[in-house]
Amino acid sequence: MIDFVPAAPLFVGALTLPLLPRALRPWLFVLSPALAFVLLTQLDPGATLTWPFLSYELVLSHVDRLSLAFGYVFTLVACLGAIYGFHLRDLAQQVAALLYAGAAVGVVFAGDWLTLYVFWEIMAVASAWLIFTARTAQSGQAGMRYLLFHLLGGGVLLAGIIWQTHESGSLAFNRLDSAGPGWLILLGFAVNAAIPPLHPWLADAYPEAPVTGSVLLSAFTTKAAVYALARGFPGSDLLVVAGTLMALYGVVFAILENDIRRILSYHIVSQVGYMVAGIGIGTEAALNGATAHAFAHILYKGLLFMAAGAVVHATGRRKLTELGDLIGSLPWVLVFYMFGALSISGFPLLSGFVSKWLVVHAAEIDHHDWVALLLSVASVGTFLSVGLKLPYLAWFGPKRAIRTGSIPPGMYIAMALASAANLVIGLRPDLLYRVMPYAADYHPYTALHLVESGEALVFTGLAFWFIRRQMNPKAALTLDVDWFYRKAAPWLRRNVVVAGNDFFAAMDALTLAGARQLCRLGADPLALFDFAGDGHRSFKRASTDTKIRPYDPDRYRGPVGVALLIILGCFVLLLGLTLFMSPR
Amino acid sequence: MKRRQTILFAAATALAIGAELLFLSDGHPGTAWWYHVPGFAAFFGFFVCLGLAFFAKALGKHWLERDENYYRSGRASGD
Numbered sequence: 001m002i003d004f005v006p007a008a009p010l011f012v013g014a015l016t017l018p019l020l021p022r023a024l025r026p027w028l029f030v031l032s033p034a035l036a037f038v039l040l041t042q043l044d045p046g047a048t049l050t051w052p053f054l055s056y057e058l059v060l061s062h063v064d065r066l067s068l069a070f071g072y073v074f075t076l077v078a079c080l081g082a083i084y085g086f087h088l089r090d091l092a093q094q095v096a097a098l099l100y101a102g103a104a105v106g107v108v109f110a111g112d113w114l115t116l117y118v119f120w121e122i123m124a125v126a127s128a129w130l131i132f133t134a135r136t137a138q139s140g141q142a143g144m145r146y147l148l149f150h151l152l153g154g155g156v157l158l159a160g161i162i163w164q165t166h167e168s169g170s171l172a173f174n175r176l177d178s179a180g181p182g183w184l185i186l187l188g189f190a191v192n193a194a195i196p197p198l199h200p201w202l203a204d205a206y207p208e209a210p211v212t213g214s215v216l217l218s219a220f221t222t223k224a225a226v227y228a229l230a231r232g233f234p235g236s237d238l239l240v241v242a243g244t245l246m247a248l249y250g251v252v253f254a255i256l257e258n259d260i261r262r263i264l265s266y267h268i269v270s271q272v273g274y275m276v277a278g279i280g281i282g283t284e285a286a287l288n289g290a291t292a293h294a295f296a297h298i299l300y301k302g303l304l305f306m307a308a309g310a311v312v313h314a315t316g317r318r319k320l321t322e323l324g325d326l327i328g329s330l331p332w333v334l335v336f337y338m339f340g341a342l343s344i345s346g347f348p349l350l351s352g353f354v355s356k357w358l359v360v361h362a363a364e365i366d367h368h369d370w371v372a373l374l375l376s377v378a379s380v381g382t383f384l385s386v387g388l389k390l391p392y393l394a395w396f397g398p399k400r401a402i403r404t405g406s407i408p409p410g411m412y413i414a415m416a417l418a419s420a421a422n423l424v425i426g427l428r429p430d431l432l433y434r435v436m437p438y439a440a441d442y443h444p445y446t447a448l449h450l451v452e453s454g455e456a457l458v459f460t461g462l463a464f465w466f467i468r469r470q471m472n473p474k475a476a477l478t479l480d481v482d483w484f485y486r487k488a489a490p491w492l493r494r495n496v497v498v499a500g501n502d503f504f505a506a507m508d509a510l511t512l513a514g515a516r517q518l519c520r521l522g523a524d525p526l527a528l529f530d531f532a533g534d535g536h537r538s539f540k541r542a543s544t545d546t547k548i549r550p551y552d553p554d555r556y557r558g559p560v561g562v563a564l565l566i567i568l569g570c571f572v573l574l575l576g577l578t579l580f581m582s583p584r
Numbered sequence: 585m586k587r588r589q590t591i592l593f594a595a596a597t598a599l600a601i602g603a604e605l606l607f608l609s610d611g612h613p614g615t616a617w618w619y620h621v622p623g624f625a626a627f628f629g630f631f632v633c634l635g636l637a638f639f640a641k642a643l644g645k646h647w648l649e650r651d652e653n654y655y656r657s658g659r660a661s662g663d
Contacts, residue, residue: 381636453625458600459596460629462596463631463633466589471637477655479648480648
């Protein structure tokens with residue numbers, strides 16, 4: 001039993017920030033996740049916090065080894081992100097960041113579907129808000145597409161949850177089969193995990209976020225989904241295929257990309273592929289691998305986004321075709337970037353080496369040889385794009401007239417700490433394996449493994465050296481699955497929104513005209529036979545005439561002479577009849 | 585320059601195959617045939633790198649790459 005929701009320090013921090021003086025906010029921005037991390041270290045697996053709700057008992061927090069592993073790294077990266085953004089004086093960005101981190105922590109400790117869903121949606125809204133805080137036209141547009149995508153995914157998830165609860169009679173967040181409601185829930189998770197073809201929001205929106213925001217975005221949404229998949233769908237064969245394909249998909253698109261943060265975004269898709277494949281394999285070793293890789297990935301990908309963000313912050317440029325020769329002006333950023341780049345590439349002594357190969361090893365020992373081979377292909381592509389192409393072109397590329405601004409000390413400190421974290425995990429993998437969901441019996445530093453991975457890396461480097469001039473990216477846009485909805489949008493707008501609006505406007509005018517006519521007739525029913533007053537008025541004229549005239553009896557009263565003439569006529573008629581019909 | 589590159593490449597290949605022959609007897613956890621080919625990882629790294637680069641570039645050139653303002657022209661983005 002615990003007395004608090006582990007995400008509480010983050011939510012309290014987000015709500016308290018606006019009340020503090022501007023100068024104190026960065027401190028609370030850092031301290032909130034730090035406090036959350038410390039509190040997590042006090043939790044023991046098995047602890048729960050329940051809350052009665054209608055006829056159900058909500059499990060607001062359920063602590064186990066899997067949720068703790070994700071909770072540790074989420075709070076850690078939130079703290080590093082806050083140090084990185086210590087110079088920020090943007091309240092909206094700080095509040096959105098803490099809410100986002102709090103919701104992500106809430107997701108990984110949620111013990112029932114409803115709690116999970118609530119935190120899931122807070123995460124979607126807070127992350128979209130974080131993207132909007134860049135306050136550019138592109139961030140507004142990409143953020144809106146991101147929000148629509150995630151609300152749609154959340155809707156599918158909710159439908160699955162309602163169906164699942166109806167069928168099972170329980171809200172407990174347990175393992176599911178990918179059948180019936182499981183399909184909908186899996187689809188909802190797949191949106192956040194960016195499993196192709198449900199991935200385009202990621203490379204579309206993350207590069208448009210503010211630089212601090214993109215560090216946090218790279219950590220939470222996809223990894224919260226990895227956690228949810230690991231809890232709900234371990235051992236699903238579909239995920240083995242999906243994970244392997246997404247690992248390859250990301251690297252192919254990253255090779256084509258020109259925008260440095262889009263390259264890194266596509267590599268999130270690729271790296272999450274390893275985790276999804278590991279979950280699909282479903283053995284204890286594979287689930288350990290998926291968790292370890294998520295942990296390491298959050299640290300090195302956060303570091304890569306920090307370094308790329310530092311380049312964007314200092315130069316105001318983000319495309320490789322506009323960058324080059326930064327080695328003189330940003331050498332330390334390159335050093336820190338390379339810690340992340342070599343980690344993601346699986347270099348010995350760094351975090352990626354001890355996590356990525358754990359997934360591949362799990363595939364090998366479970367006789368998924370083709371999966372292991374294809375994941376190794378993705379690893380080569382990762383080193384090619386992130387470890388070779390990007391630093392080569394940005395730091396050693398052609399000289400350009402780039403004016404570099406200063407980088408705040410907080411950015412350097414955060415990058416140094418993240419680099420140190422990657423190095424420590426690489427040197428002491430036991431520290432990482434200790435927090436895995438199952439006991440890990442894997443030794444990454446065997447002679448054969450070192451030789452094999454060293455060979456693959458060296459020869460990838462040699463191949464790159466031969467083709468380095470062909471690797472120059474083009475100043476072009478790469479089409480992705482978002483083409484379908486971005487191209488369809490004008491047609492849909494024309495044929496659904498505009499046509500719908502026109503139809504409703506016509507119906508509106510027609511209804512108003514009818515109502516006006518009824519009002520006119522209600523006030524003066526004789527107007528229907530109005531030939532005495534203004535004469536016949538067309539329906540159109542009546543519909544536009546807003547003036548309703550009340551009934552006026554004088555309007556229909558004929559002259560006295562007419563009445564006398566009628567009376568005289570009647571008298572003459574009666575007299576004539578009397579004379580002619582009387583007996584003679 | 586080309587000669588130096590060729591010598592470097594040949595030396596690296598020899599070193600890779602030699603090192604792997606030395607340690608291959610340790611036994612690989614995988615059972616597929618490629619795990620037991622000396623120098624496989626080196627050739628794999630080299631040719632996969634070339635293959636991926638050219639595959640992606642061809643994909644971009646013939647299918648996926650468009651002008652940077654592709655979505656902005658004609659307000660195609662629907663924004």
